[in-house]
Each structure stands twice: as structure tokens, then as C-alpha cells.
Amino acid sequence: MPKLSLDEARDLVAGALVRNGASAANAASVARALVGAEADGLKGHGLSRVPTYCGQLRAKKVVGDAAPSVERPRPGALLIDAAHGFAYPALDAAVTALPAVAREVGIAAASIRRSHHCGAAGQPVEALAEAGLVALLFANTPAAMAPWGGSTPVFGTDPIAFACPLPGKPPIVVDLSLSKVARGNILAAKQRGETIPDGWAFDAEGRPTTDPAAALKGTMAPMGDAKGVALALMVELLAAGLTGSRYASEASSFLDDEGGPPGVGQLIIALDPAAFSANGPERFAALAEAIEAQDGARLPGARRVAVRRAAAQNGLDVTDATLRQIAEA
Structure with a gap:
């Protein structure tokens, strides 16, 4: 699996956003946030958002130079x-x-x-x-x-x-x-072609579902x-x-x-x-x-800090599919 340094990931994201109509300053702000989330292990708010953001820029659903x-x-x-x-x-x-x-x-x-x-x-x-x-x-x-x-x-x-x-x-x-979970986790599961656990969401008819596409059309638990x-x-x-x-x-x-x-x-x-x-x-x-x-107890966010430090030292693991989607956005 390819690895990117945090700087490389920020440049990659910012470049895609600028290509699609974001100002350089706004692209840099978005890139810091998305790469920061990815580095913290919050992938639903990370690089998986780039293709959608780029599509929204092209459609003027988000104003790139605001x-x-x-x-x-x-x-x-x-x-x-x-x-x-x-x-x-x-x-x-x-x-x-x-x-x-x-x-x-x-x-x-x-x-x-x-x-x-x-x-x-x-x-x-x-x-x-x-x-x-x-x-x-x-x-x-x-x-x-x-x-x-x-x-x-x-x-x-x-x-x-x-x-x-x-x-x-x-x-x-x-x-x-x-x-129960952030909706971005369901979006990320759909992009990876994976199912979601029981209890996360309901389909449009109100039935429990493990299909992320059906969950995105339905409601969250x-x-x-x-x-x-x-x-x-x-x-x-x-x-x-x-x-x-x-x-x-x-x-x-x-x-x-x-x-x-x-x-x-x-x-x-x-x-x-x-x-x-x-x-x-x-x-x-x-x-x-x-x-x-207390043995086994930890403060909220403690895992995030450890994951962030590892990402800063070792870079981010990014799938070929994610790199391709960002390059094609």
C-alpha cells in the first residue's frame, strides 16, 4: 500500500481542490483539516471526502473562492x-x-x-x-x-x-x-465496497441494513x-x-x-x-x-494522539483506489 507523508498528502488534496475551482487559501485550509482527520484515524472525515468536495466545487454547491x-x-x-x-x-x-x-x-x-x-x-x-x-x-x-x-x-x-x-x-x-456512528463512516464503507455492522442504520423503509448504499438513502440509528x-x-x-x-x-x-x-x-x-x-x-x-x-482506563482522544504521532513519523497508508479517485477528481 502506498505511503504519503503528511506534507505530500496535504499537497495532493490541495492540488485536487484547486483544479476544481477552490482558491489556494481555501484549498490549504481544507487540506489541513482532511489530512489531520486522516492522521487521527478518522477516515470518514479524511481523504475519502476529496472526490465529493471536488464534485461540489464543479457544481457550485460549494463556493471555492468564498x-x-x-x-x-x-x-x-x-x-x-x-x-x-x-x-x-x-x-x-x-x-x-x-x-x-x-x-x-x-x-x-x-x-x-x-x-x-x-x-x-x-x-x-x-x-x-x-x-x-x-x-x-x-x-x-x-x-x-x-x-x-x-x-x-x-x-x-x-x-x-x-x-x-x-x-x-x-x-x-x-x-x-x-x-451511533458518523455518516462519513458509512460513505467510506461504500467507497471501499464493504458492508456496515448491524445497528448502524436503517434503509428507506425503516428496516435495519448492512448495505451502506441503502443506509445512505435511509436513516441513521x-x-x-x-x-x-x-x-x-x-x-x-x-x-x-x-x-x-x-x-x-x-x-x-x-x-x-x-x-x-x-x-x-x-x-x-x-x-x-x-x-x-x-x-x-x-x-x-x-x-x-x-x-x-485505573488499569485499562483512558481519556477520550488518547488513541487519536497516538495514531497522530505515528502518522507524523511514518506517513499515511493510502490505497491505490483512493489515490486514483483523487487524481481523477
């Missing part, structure tokens, strides 16, 4: 318009602007509207935690889950992410989808049954209702080049621990140490 704008209408509020471009440049703008605002007023929030697929939601909050902040991210996605007891999808898989700093260690990062659906409602209200973005049922798919831009939203909240206590990070470390002291 430049996000940032406004600050109130002391702790940032309004970011992604302008129907990729989400990653808008997320980069939020990560750049939030630390100074959070340190000034204690807590700051950035809303992002007219956005797109946010990929691995843990990346922006991890970057904020590395700057010493506690951060949460809520993102809505196109309809994929039905309300509990219903059959028509009105919620997305709607990721939630959280990160907080630990003195002298990588941050704690929680990144989860409100479906919610994490925690009714509890997962309740959380998805919360995310829709925060990420779309609050930000003035499209709800899941109004958004076009992230997975094809049909229709107009999805126009979804994201909300990022950043807190400066120093505004709330004199020793927040040290208290975070005390709980982390209590968890890690």
Missing part, C-alpha cells in the same frame, strides 16, 4: 458568514478570533452561518484548548435521523465536540456524533435511542436556529453534488478558565489523573 467575514456586534459575540464556502476557513477564522475575545470578557461565542461540512469537530476545539481555553462546538448536518417514534429524518448526525487544557499534556478532546434524538434537537436549535442557518431538513446533502449549498451552521463557545477559578486547568488535571490511574 472568503468568510467576521463581525463582533457585542463584546462576547462573533458572527461569521462562511458565504457558502467550505466550513474550514470559517472555523479557522473562529479559532483565530476567539481567544482574545474570551480572555477579554471571560466567555465568547462564534456563530457560523451559510456553512458546509465541518469534518472532524474535535479539531477546532482542540486548537482552542491548546490556547488555554475550554471550548465546545455544536454543528448541524443534513437530515439523517428521524425523531424518536417517527420515520422521516429531520435531524442530522449533528456532532458535538468539547476540549479543555491539561498542564503539560495534550488537551482532553471529546468528539462525538449523535448517531441514534446514539442512546431517544436520548440521542433529544440531544440532536438541542444541537439543531443551537447550531441552526440560533445562528440563522438551515435546519437539517432544509439542507442539501454533504455527500453529492446535487442541489444548492447546504447552508448549515456551527456554534463555538470558548471560556477562559482564569475568569472562573484560580486553578481550573489544575482541577482538570486532577480528574484526568484519577481516570488514568
Whole structure:
């Protein structure tokens, strides 16, 4: 299986995006995010997305040269318009602007509207935690889950992410989808010609399926049954209702080049621990140490850090099929 260094992978992705109409700056932002996800072992948000993104650029479903704008209408509020471009440049703008605002007023929030697929939601909050902040991210996605007891999808898989700093260690990062698995895992399985496990999804008639193509036409199984659906409602209200973005049922798919831009939203909240206590990070470390002291226990994100280090040292294993798909995109 071919290997690519992280720099080679970023160049490969950025080149494909530029060929299809992305500006160099936007292509670089997207490439950092996708290769970062691949390096973390999150393949559903990694290189498998490149052919779809390229198709959406050609169809103008995503605006390749969009430049996000940032406004600050109130002391702790940032309004970011992604302008129907990729989400990653808008997320980069939020990560750049939030630390100074959070340190000034204690807590700051950035809303992002007219956005797109946010990929691995843990990346922006991890970057904020590395700057010493506690951060949460809520993102809505196109309809994929039905309300509990219903059959028509009105919620997305709607990721939630959280990160907080630990003195002298990588941050704690929680990144989860409100479906049992991220929809990108099903897309990746379809591209590889593999089946999916029982319990991940239902087909268009509401029957359990292991066929990824049928799952993509049907609905996702919610994490925690009714509890997962309740959380998805919360995310829709925060990420779309609050930000003035499209709800899941109004958004076009992230997975094809049909229709107009999805126009979804994201909300990022950043807190400066120093505004709330004199020793927040040290208290975070005390709980982390209590968890890690137990045999077999680990903090969320610990595996991701190990996989990332190995990828940085050894490169990425990339299939011939993936390389061919990116080259042909």
C-alpha cells in the first residue's frame, strides 16, 4: 500500500481542490483539516471526502473562492458568514478570533452561518484548548435521523465536540456524533465496497441494513435511542436556529453534488478558565489523573494522539483506489 507523508498528502488534496475551482487559501485550509482527520484515524472525515468536495466545487454547491467575514456586534459575540464556502476557513477564522475575545470578557461565542461540512469537530476545539481555553462546538448536518417514534429524518448526525487544557499534556478532546456512528463512516464503507455492522442504520423503509448504499438513502440509528434524538434537537436549535442557518431538513446533502449549498451552521463557545477559578486547568488535571490511574482506563482522544504521532513519523497508508479517485477528481 502506498505511503504519503503528511506534507505530500496535504499537497495532493490541495492540488485536487484547486483544479476544481477552490482558491489556494481555501484549498490549504481544507487540506489541513482532511489530512489531520486522516492522521487521527478518522477516515470518514479524511481523504475519502476529496472526490465529493471536488464534485461540489464543479457544481457550485460549494463556493471555492468564498472568503468568510467576521463581525463582533457585542463584546462576547462573533458572527461569521462562511458565504457558502467550505466550513474550514470559517472555523479557522473562529479559532483565530476567539481567544482574545474570551480572555477579554471571560466567555465568547462564534456563530457560523451559510456553512458546509465541518469534518472532524474535535479539531477546532482542540486548537482552542491548546490556547488555554475550554471550548465546545455544536454543528448541524443534513437530515439523517428521524425523531424518536417517527420515520422521516429531520435531524442530522449533528456532532458535538468539547476540549479543555491539561498542564503539560495534550488537551482532553471529546468528539462525538449523535448517531451511533458518523455518516462519513458509512460513505467510506461504500467507497471501499464493504458492508456496515448491524445497528448502524436503517434503509428507506425503516428496516435495519448492512448495505451502506441503502443506509445512505435511509436513516441513521441514534446514539442512546431517544436520548440521542433529544440531544440532536438541542444541537439543531443551537447550531441552526440560533445562528440563522438551515435546519437539517432544509439542507442539501454533504455527500453529492446535487442541489444548492447546504447552508448549515456551527456554534463555538470558548471560556477562559482564569475568569472562573484560580486553578481550573489544575482541577482538570486532577480528574484526568484519577481516570488514568485505573488499569485499562483512558481519556477520550488518547488513541487519536497516538495514531497522530505515528502518522507524523511514518506517513499515511493510502490505497491505490483512493489515490486514483483523487487524481481523477
